[in-house]
Amino acid sequence: MKKIGLVGGISWTSTLDYYKYINQGINEKMGGLNSAECVIYSLNFADIQNAGWTNAYELIYNACGSLISNDVDCIVLCANTAHLFADKIQSKIDIPIIHIASATAEEIKKQKLHKVGLLGTKFTMEMDFYRNKLKEFNIETVVPSGKKDIEDIQEIVKNELGKGIISKESKLKFIRYANELKERGAEGLILGCTEIPMLIEQADLDFPVFDTTKIHVEKIINFALN
Known part of the structure; x- marks a missing residue:
């Protein structure tokens, strides 16, 4: 199983859904006690709001970097709006961003x-x-x-x-x-x-x-x- 890197906290309410649905889906396909191998970097959404989405690139890029240092196999941005930066970040990293x-x-x-x-x-x-x-x-x-x-x-x-x-x-x-x-x-x-x-x-x-x-x-x- 590949390790998933999740950039969450944007907002935490939807990150809960991601964690739940991913683990449920893995278990439905594999059975037993299987669940997802994943790492979540949960941002403080207030920091995003204070910066303004158009200025939040560094926050999200650094979160991706932290996940990559934990040997994840892909990056998931757990918000549609965060994909404002997806192509730019993808050009700078060697693992795939799964684009929403x-x-x-x-x-x-x-x-x-x-x-x-x-x-x-x-x-x-x-x-x-x-x-x-x-x-x-x-x-x-x-x-x-x-x-x-x-x-x-x-x-x-x-x-x-x-x-x-x-x-x-x-x-x-x-x-x-x-x-x-x-x-x-x-x-x-x-x-x-x-x-x-x-x-x-x-x-x-x-x-x-x-x-x-x-x-x-x-x-x-x-x-x-x-």
Whole structure:
């Protein structure tokens, strides 16, 4: 089994899901008392917020370096937004980063979809790093068009989901945002923040939903056991 290096704490609530799902998946495939061999470097999310995501490269790169010093076989960034730095970090290290957007794009292509909606942090929705990775797979991406909606999504992700707070009002808002993207031609929806699956899931919508956490985890498990 390969050793997995997880950069977590961005936020800790979704890192819990990564740890649980990876270990459950390894055990389902191997049985007995088997679980994942992994190392977690859990960042202080307040440091990321204080620096601002666009200035957080050194924090994440140093976390990767710490994991590599522990002889991990791959790096996993346990947040969609952290993949802002994935390609740059990959160019500087010799082990693979298992990219969440690439894994998600592969699942979208399996369903033969060409245009999807994206809900995530404001950085994931507004910057081009995520959309460009999907574009490599000939997938078009649409995000909420209203600045107020994007700020509202960011507020919910940061100050509710990032603290493990689940609100019915926020759930209804996210369902509305998702359906608005469908009206604009989205054939599916990417839950492009690893906390969002805490709030909405496939059962809440009538078009395909791509849970990036679970998709990422499946790719990680396959790597570990291949």
